[in-house]
Amino acid sequence: MKLVRTSIKRPVGVIMIVAAILALGFVSLRNLTIDLYPDIDLPVAVVSTSYEEAAPQDVEQLVSRPIEGAVSSLEGLEVLQSQSQQGASLIFMQFSTGVDLDSALLEVREAVSRVSGVLPENAGEPSVLRFDPQALPIMTIGLSGDTPAELQQIAEDQIVPYLERQGGVASISVEGGRTEEVQIEIEREKLARLGIDSQTIIQTLNASNQAATAGSVDKGDKNLRIRVNGEFDSIDDVKNTVLTTESGDRLKLDQIAMVEKRIEDTGTVSEVNGETAVVLSALKKTDANTVETAENIQTAMDEVAPELPENVEMKTVLDTSEFIKVSINSVIVNIIIGGLFAVAVLLLFLKSIRATLVIGISIPIAIISTFTLMYFTGETLNVLTMGGLALGIGMMVDSSIVILENIVSYRQRGFSMKEAAEKGASELAPAVIASATTTLVVFLPIMLVDGIASELFTPLALTISFALLASLAVSVTLIPMLSSKLLTKAMRDGKRNWFDRLLGKMNRGYQRVLRKVLKFRKTTVLLTILSIGGSIALIPLVGTSFIPESDQGQIEVDVSLERGTSLEETETVTSEISKRLNEFSDVVDVHYLSIGSGEMGLAGGSADRASYTVQLVDPGDRERSTQEVMEDMENDLSDVVGAEVEVTEMSAGLGTGAPLEVQINGQDNAVLNELAEQIVLIMKDVEGVVAPSSSTEDSEPQLDIQVDRNKASGYGLTEQQVISQVQLAFQGQTATRYREGGEELEVRLVTPLDESAGIAELEGTPISTASGDTVPLSSIAEIEQVQGPVALNRENQQPQVNVTADIGERDLGSVTADVEEEIDQLNFPEGYTYEVGGQAQDMEEAFGDLSVALLFSLFLVYAVMAVQFENFLFPFIIMFSLPATVVGVAVGLFVTGLPLSMPAFVGIIMLAGIVVNNAIVLVDYINILRRRSYSRYDAILEAGPNRLRPILMTTVTTVLGMVPLALGIGQGAEAQQPLAVTIIFGLTVSSFFTLVLIPVVYTYFDDLSVKINKFFQKRVE
Template sequence: MKLIQTSINRPVGVIMIVAAIIALGFVSLRNLTIDLYPDIDLPVAVVSTTYEEAAPQDVEQLVSRPVEGAVSSLEGLEVLQSQSQQGASLIFMQFSTGVDLDSALLEVREAVSQVSGVLPENAGEPNVLRFDPQALPIMTIGLSGDTPQELQQIAEDQLVPYLERQGGVASISIEGGRTEEVQIEIDRAELAGLGLDAQSIVQTLNASNQAATAGSVDKGDKDIRIRVNGEFESVDDIKDTVITTEAGDRLKLDQIATVEKRIEDTGTVSEVNDETAVVLSALKKTDANTVETADNIRAAMEEVAPDLPDDVQMETVLDTSEFIKVSINSVIMNILIGGLFAIAVLLLFLKSIRATLVIGISIPIAIISTFTLMYFTGETLNVLTMGGLALGIGMMVDSSIVILENIVRYRQLGYSMKEASKTGATELAPAVIASATTTLVVFLPIMLVEGIASELFTPLALTISFALIASLAVSVTLIPMLSSKLLTKAMQDGKRYWFDNLLGKVNRGYQRVLRKVLKFRKTTVFATILAVAGSIALIPLIGTSFIPDSDQGQIEIDVSLERGTALQETEKVTSAISERLEGFGDVIDVHYLSIGSGEMGLAGGSSDRASYTIQLIDPGERERSTREVMEDIDAELQSVVGAEVEVTEMSAGLGTGSPIQVQLNGQENEVLNELADQVVFMIEDIEGIVAPSSSTEDSEPQLDIDVDPSKASAYGLTEQQVISDVQLMFQGQTATRYREDGEEIEVRLVTPVDENSSVADLESAPIRSATGELIPLSSIAEIEQIEGPVTLLRENQQPQVNVTADIGERDLGSVTADVEEELEQLNFPEGYTYEVGGQAQDMEEAFGDLSVALMFSLFLVYAVMAVQFENFLFPFIIMFSLPATVVGVAGGLFITGLPLSLPAFVGVIMLAGIVVNNAIVLVDYINILRRRSYSRYDAILEAGPNRLRPILMTTVTTVLGMVPLALGIGQGAEAQQPLAVTIIFGLTVSSFFTLVLIPVVYTYFDDLSVKISGFFRKRVE
């Protein structure tokens, strides 16, 4: 090949090109974005709307349904889901793959704006945003040491504006703070005596809190604009607001009501390490570097810390960048260990530091070149892409080994250094290119299929592909050039080493095995079939799962009290829990308590729910694993009285939703609730099912007010007037807002606490009739206590109830199969359906996508080999090395106790391209020898032992390069472990079958080829 000859003749040019590539690689590395996992580009949008204090039924009827109706006809919309809970509505829209989400978001905003006017008056403005399941806070900061309102003020005025200006920061949210508001406490009886009501006060306040432009006047040669400023500027302005009574008297507001600033009661509590705190959560921009953004935030915290009050402390509660850095460093360590293993193998086989250096240099060049290609294709440095480099560390030297081995052989035959390099490299370059190409083409289908599997593993596939392309280029350019310069003394024959003697024995033994299998061909094929069949029988025992979770040293505690429990009672329980957590002070770095917070920063939280987020100290500083600590904490907290406590290990896995999720759909919520109860009852005894629950299991006490229209109309009242009066009494009413010292302050009308704290207060709540008379609510309405839903779900504009469950010691696939078997026995009424979702559904879809990718990969591997050999039969010979991989894959997963997961499946696809490489080298050399007039039998006996050395070298370097990942060394290695185990066992076993089975298959296909040729020759004659 001209490229090989040019590289040998012009070494300076090759070295300059390599130097330029290395320099560009280091520049690219500095600019690569670092993250934990690849970005998953899912076309999902969400519309969030607050509806203060509204019950889930009202949220669904008045907010969720109108918004659903507005967006349901959008083009490309596949799934429409809504979640209605107290005070908040969430509408999720999943669009077809390929839809431009930016354009879709514009259409969603336009559709939602058309229904904004029909939403309730006290509903918030619908917020349309892109939904990213990975868009979680990258850092959480605790601010403690002062009152919540002071901490809120410090956070709003000093921290948030400064932190949001830092590079990569998208937004900073605040939780746990308190704000001041002006409360106007009214006496409804006194107001009624003056002929006033709440609405008249609200109207007066709004009219008094106005500013307007009133034209302009001339002053000299200038126009001066006139502005009438009537806005409130202080509480005194509100107190001095003049109220005109029905009799015409003019009174100041503070004469008929109590007006004062008070702290807003949010019903939430936030604590960091048992101290009341305000918590700031930082979100990064979509394309920002997580580690760099977190570093920017930490630097900003250090800069602003001296300006905080002396008694205010600021500390990092959670920092995801730390786990990312530890994970990436672990993978880098695995790359170094794998590289050292590969180099040790080379040194063992080659017996020469120079020869080892010639091949070993291909590893760093391939890695550095990969960084350049990653940068220009927009990939990020993450656990999977770096894991791809660790997985490919052994494969990077395969092509170089085969080329160098042939160069050495020609050198030992007496060729000059240049001629040996040229001839040896040129002879096997086509086979090496074909081998590398078969490995590369298996990744193409992964990139082309749709779904989460492609989103996750395309970056890994690209990374390995880039590394192999770079190593291939090195093997046909740099290796021949370096060999012609450095191997002068290295390849001179000397005394035989112990390893040479060992290889000699292996070669002779292998030659004897070849003679045996060529003599007993049918027995060899039959034994292979039995081995494959036995391995297939193991598959049901292995099981399946989605994606392994990663241990990031975080634990979550969910505390559930009886629905409707007051905040003070919840605080008593959490105090008891916090006391028990003090016993784990040796392993807990920081813990964060949140009571009553809603989802996604919305309303909808409940004072009877609390959660702890615990960050453990570094793994090297504790003897127990995260799971062991979690189990100890769980055992300690199960005896807490008055609450259900669930302790779980937070993972950095990519599973979506619960492992098991049964989605029930139909027309009536009551029927769905009954079906859900039956499903829970049926699956709770399935082995491996943990804590099955229905989304309707949780209910909260609710007082339903049923207004009698005839009685109400007798007093001149409408149902809306009754609702307004009850709302005013029990949740207050926002009258207006004003600005004071740059802060916007809310002005609310409220009633005395002692008038709205009990059921009796509700029954006797005074309702103002048309004549001004105050009548008790119970005289015009029935009041009944019921159990109301906590959350109402809908999918595609139909009610939905979900049954969810975790899994224990069994694999996800087996548990899912048992659940589906139970569900098939359940008789569903007409119009009611079920679907198994959650991680089980994601796993099924991903496995389906990867199965299609595997089929295409096998076809592409065959096509590449058909082109290489210019023959349709020889590729079939080589493809017979593939069934044997089942023996290694099934045996490896069974021995290590790992289920068949997405990473393991990707490993199977990779094997389709890797295991044929040895067979290609072997069959190609048999053909070369036969073209040199060797008989078939002699060619096989010569080619086998001759190619055994490079086959062993490539196999052992590839396998040992992956051993650190297979052992799961370091944090973040869990995702690559099944992939590495699959390749190690699959390649090892397949290599053995390749050396023994492929020569036998070669003879069968050669006989077939002769018969076919003879048949056509006779037809021609």
Template sequence: MKLVNLSVKRPVGVIMVVAAILALGFVSLKNLTLDLYPDIDLPIAVVSTSYEGAAPQEVEKLVSRPIESSVSTIENLKVLQSQSQSGSSLVLMQFQNGVDLDSTLLQVRENIDQIGDALPEGAGDPSVLRFDPQQLPIMTVGLSGDSPEELQKIAENRLVPYFERQEGVASVSIEGGKKREVQVEVNRAKMAEYGLNSQSVIQALSSSNQSASAGQINKGQKDLQIRVTGEYKSVDDVKKTILQSENGARITLDQIANVKETYRTTNSIAEVDGKPAVVLSFLKKTDANTVQTANNISSAMKDFDELPNGVSMETVLDTSEFIKISIRSVFWNIILGGVFSILVLMLFLRSVRATLVIGLSIPIAIISTFTLMYFTGETLNVLTMGGLALGIGMMVDSSIVILENIVLYREQGYSMVESAKIGASELAPAVIASATTTLVVFLPIIFTNGIASQLFTPLALTISFALIASLAVSVTLIPMLSSKLLTKAFTNSGRRYWFDRFMDKVNDAYRRALRWVLKFRKTAIAATLACIAGSCALIPTIGTEFIPPSDQGQIQVSVNMPEGTAIEKTQEFTNRVTKKIEEYKKIIKVTNLKVGGGQFDIGSGSSDFASYTIQLVDPGDRDVSTQEAVEKLDDTLSDVPGADIQVSELDAGLGTGAPIQVKLNGPDYEVLEQLSSQVSYMIKDVDGISNPSSSTDEGRPEMNINVNREKAAQYGLSYQQVISQVQLAFNGQIATRYKQGGDEIDVRLILPEEDRQTISDLEGMSVQTPTGNLIPLATIADLNQVQGPQTLLREDQQPQVNVEAEVVGRDLGSVTDDVKAELDHLNFPDGYTYDIGGQAEDMRDAFSDLSLALVFSIFLVYAVMAIQFENFLFPFIIMFSLPATVVGITGGLFVTRLPFSLPAFVGIIMLAGIVVNNAIVLVDYINILRRKGYDRYEAILDAGPSRLRPILMTTLTTVLGMVPLAIGIGRGAEAQQPLAITIIFGLSVSSFFTLLLIPVVYTYFDDLSNKITSFFRKRVD
């Protein structure tokens, strides 16, 4: 090849090119960003709409359904879901993969704008946004001090604006703390006496709290702006607001209302390590990097030195720490894998110089890969770095083959330069073809759709980049270095004679084994089939899962109090829970408690809910895993009566939802609720199911007010006027705002607290008519107490109820099968169905996509070999090395007790391109010897032992390079462990069968080919 000759003739040029590539690689490495997993770009849009004060049923009927109807006709819509809560609606649309979400969002906005007039009065403008299931807070910072009000002011006025200016930060939310407001508790009787109503009071407050420009006047040579100031400065200004009654009397606000400065009613309380605090949660921008953004926040925290005495700020949770630790662990696994590969080379090559020549291909290939990753927009994450660790042994395969051939010509008396030229040029085409079979298996992964493709395409690209770089090194740098360094290589001296004697014994044993299998061919085939059948019998015992969980050390404890529990009672209960959690303080780094606010980030939240986010100490400082800590905490907290407490492990990686989710669909919510109760009861006894809960479990008591429109009309009242007065009385209405010392204070009109506490207060509430008279609410409305849902779900415009559960102690696939078996015993009414969602659904879809990718990968490998051999028969023989991989794959997963998962599936696809390389080397050399005149039997007996050495070298370097990942050294290695184990066991066992089975298969097909040829010759004759 011209490239080989050029590299040998121009060594200085090669060195300069390599140096330039290394320099560019180091620059690229510095600019590559870190992340835990590759970004998963799912085409999901969400429409969020507020409807203050409305119950979930009203939100669904008046907001969610109209929005669903408007967007249901958009092309490529895959799933349409809605979630209606008290005061808010969330409509989620998932489109087909490959859809241009930017243009689709424009279509969604246009459709929503067309129904704007159909939405009820009081509903906010719908907000159309991208939805990212991974968009969780990347950092949580606690602000501690003595005064909750002061902490709230510091957070709102100084910290939030400061942090939101940092690069990568999208928004900062505040939990806990207290905010001042002015409450105007009106006296309805006095208002009626003066002929005033709530709207007139609100109008007076708004108009009195204004400043205006009144033109200009001249003063000498200057123009002075005239400004009339009338804005409120204090609560006393609010009290002195002038009201004009219908009879012309002028009164002040404090004559008809109790005006006081107090704290805004809150349904959210935050604590850090048991102490009251204000907690800041940081969301990153969609295109921002987690680690860089977290570093920017941490630097900003250090630079912010304006906190008052007694106020401190500390990091509660930082998801970037696990990312950095995981990347660091994989980096050291790469180093260890490289060391193991170098030791194998030293053992076989018996030369430091020869080992150095090949060993140089590893760092050059890795650093070159960083350059390609940078220019293709990839990030350094657990999977891409794992790809480098997995490919560390394969990077030297091409170089080994080239070097051995160069040395062979050197030993035959050729000069160093001629040996490098001829040896490299002779095998370069075969090396390129062999590397191509490994590369083509990744094409189907890259071009398939779904979460599996988005997760493992970066890994596939990384390994491909590394192999391409190592291939380029093998045909350029290796010949050049060989022509300069291998002057005394492969001389038989030193203490390594023992290994040569050992290899001689291995060759003899292998030759005897070959003679035996060639003599008893049927027995060899039967034994192979028996091994494959036995391995297939192990498959049901292995189980399946989606992605292996990582020990991130984060735990969530959810506390669900009885429906409608006041926030004070919820906080009293959490004090008991906190004491129980403190029993594990030796393994807990920090605890963040949020009381109230609800499980979701939309709506008004719930005072009967609380959640703990617990960060454990580093794994090296504790003797239990996160999962074991979850089980212990669950056992401890199960003894605390009075609430439903659920303990689960937090995984901030993929945001794929609950492991098990049973989606119940049908036309009636009441029937679905009954079915969900039955499903929860049935599956709770399934082994591995933990904390099953229904989306209807959060139902809470509510008071329904059914306004009689005809009676209301008799008093001159409309339905909307009645509702407005009830909302103002019990929830209040903000009439105006004013600034005081940099703070913006709300002025809220509301009934006195003693008049809005009990059901009797609601029933006896007075409604003011347009004439000024007061009538009891019960006169024009019926009041009924019911148990209403907190959240109403719909999918594809049909009601839905979900039952979710965690999986503990078993694999996801086995638990899913048992859940399906239980559900098959349940008689569903006509029109009602169920489906399994959550991670189980993601796993099913991903396995389906990868199965298709595997089929195409095998086809591409065969096609590449057919082109290489210019023959259809020999590639078919070589493909018989693939079935034997089942023995290694199932055996490896069974021995290590790891379930079959997405990484393991990707390992099988990689094996399709790796295991055939050994068979290619063996079959190709058999054909070469037969063309030289060897008998078939002698050709096999000679080719096998002569090719055993390079086969062992390439297999051992690949296998030992993956051992650190297979052992699972360090945090974050869990994601690659099944992949590494699949390749190690699959390649090892397949290599054994390749060396013995492929010669047998070769003889059978050769006999068949001879018979067919003989048959056609007779027909011709």
């Protein structure tokens, strides 16, 4: 090859190019973004709307349905889901893959803005957000030592603005604090006597708190705009608002009501290590480096800490960058260990430090070159991309080994160093390129299919591809050049050591095996078929799962009290739990309590629900594993009075939902509830299903007020007027807002606190009539206590009930199959359907996508070999090395106890490109010998032992390079472990079958080829 000759003739040029690539690689490495997992670009948007204190039924009817109707016709919308819960509506929209989410978000905002006017007055402004299940806070900071109101003030004035200016920080949210508001406490009887109602006060306040433009005037040659500023800027302006009574008297607001600043009751509580705290959560920018951003925040905290009051303490509660750094460092250690294994194998086979150096140098060059390509393609340094380098560490030297082995062969036959380097590299360069290309093309379908499998593993595929391309370039340029300069003494025959004698025995033994399998060809093929059949029978025993979870040393404690429990009672229970958690101080670094906060920080929290996030100390500082600590906590908290406590391990997951979720759709919520109850009972009897529950199981007590329209109209009242006065009595009404000292204050009408105490007070709530008199609420309405839903779900504008469950002791695939089999026996009413969602659905879709990718990979491997050999027959022979991988994969997963997961499936696809490499080298050399006038039989007997050494070297280096990952050494290695196990066992077993089966298949197809040629020759004659 011209490239080989050029590299040998111009060594200085090759060295300069390599130096430039290395320099560029180091620069790129410094600028690469570091994260835990690759960014998953899911086209999902969410509309979050608050509706103060409204019941789920009202939220659904008045907020969720109008917004659903507005967005349902958007182009590219695949799934529309809504969740209506007390005080909040969440609308989720999943668009088709390939939809530009930025453009879709603009369309969503436009659609939502069209219906904003029909939403209830006290509903908040709908917030349209890009939904990213991975967009979780990278750092959580606790601020303690003062009152929540003071801590809120300190956070907003001193800390948040400074932290948000740091590099990479997108936003800082504050939870658990208290803010001031202006409360106007009114007495309804007094207002009734004056002929003033609450709506009059609200309208007057709004009218008084206005600013407007009133035209312009001329001043010389200038035109001055007139602006009338009537906005409030202090509480005195609120107090001095003038109201007109029914008799025409003018009174200031503070003459008829108490106006003062009070602390707002948010219904939420935050604690850090048992102390009341305000918690700050930091989100990073999309393209920001997580580790660098976290370091910037930590530096800023150190800078701002001296300026805080003495009694205020600021502490890092959670820092995801720590787990990322530990995970990345673990992978780096695995790369180093794998590299050392590969070098040790080379040294063992080559018996020369110089020869080992010639090949070993391709590893760092390939890795550093990969960083350059990753930077320019926008990839990040994460567990999977770094794992790709660890997986490819052994494969990086494969091409160089084959080239060097052939150079050695020519050198030992008496050729000079330059001649041996040129001839040896040029002869096998085509085969090496074909082998590398077959490995590369298997990744192309992964990049092209849709879904989470492609999003997650495309970066890994690109990383391995970049490394292999770099190593291929090194093998046909740098390796021949270095061989022509360094392999002088290295090639001299020396004394045979134990390893040489072992290889000699293996060669002779392999040659004897070849003679037997060539003699008993049918027996060889039959035994292979039986082996494959037996391994296929193992697959059901292996089972399937989605993706392994990573242990990041975090535990979540969910606390559920009886629905409707007050915030004060919840605090009493959590104080007991906090005391018990403090007893785990030897293993717990920090625990963070949140009461009443909504999911994902959006909206809709409940005072009867609390959750703890527990961060354990580093694994090296504790004797118990996360699982053991979790079990001890569960036992210790199981007898907490008045609460149901669930302890789960938090994993560095991908936001894929519950392992098993059954979604039931239909028109009538009552029917859906009955079906859900039946499915829960069915799932409880399925082995492996843990804690199945329905989304409608929980209900909360509520008081339904049914206004008698006839009685109300007799007093000159409408239903809306009654509702408004009840709202004022028990939750207050927001009248207006104004800015004071740079802060926005809410002005709210409330009634005296002792007037809103219980059911009796509700029944006796005085309702002002049109005549100015008051009547008790019970005289114009019926009040009934019922159990109401906690949340109402809808999908594609149809009611939906979800049944969710965890799994244990069995794999996800078999549990899902059993559950579906049992549900199929139910008689669903017409119009009611179900489907399985959660991780089970994600797994099914991912396996479907990867199956398509595998088929395309096999076709591409064959196509590449057909082009390389310019022959359709030889590639077909080589493809017979693939079925045997099933044996290794099934046995490997069965022995290690790992299920067939998405990473393992990717490993199978990788094997399609890896296992054919040995067959390519073997078949190619058989053809070379036959072109040298060897008979077929002699060519096989000569080529087998001759290629055994490089095949063993490439296989052993690849396998040993992946051993650290297969052992799951270090944190964050769980995602690569099934992939590594699959490749190790699959490659090892298939290599054996390649050495034995391929020569037999070669003879069969060669015989067939001869018969076909004779047949056509006779037809021509």
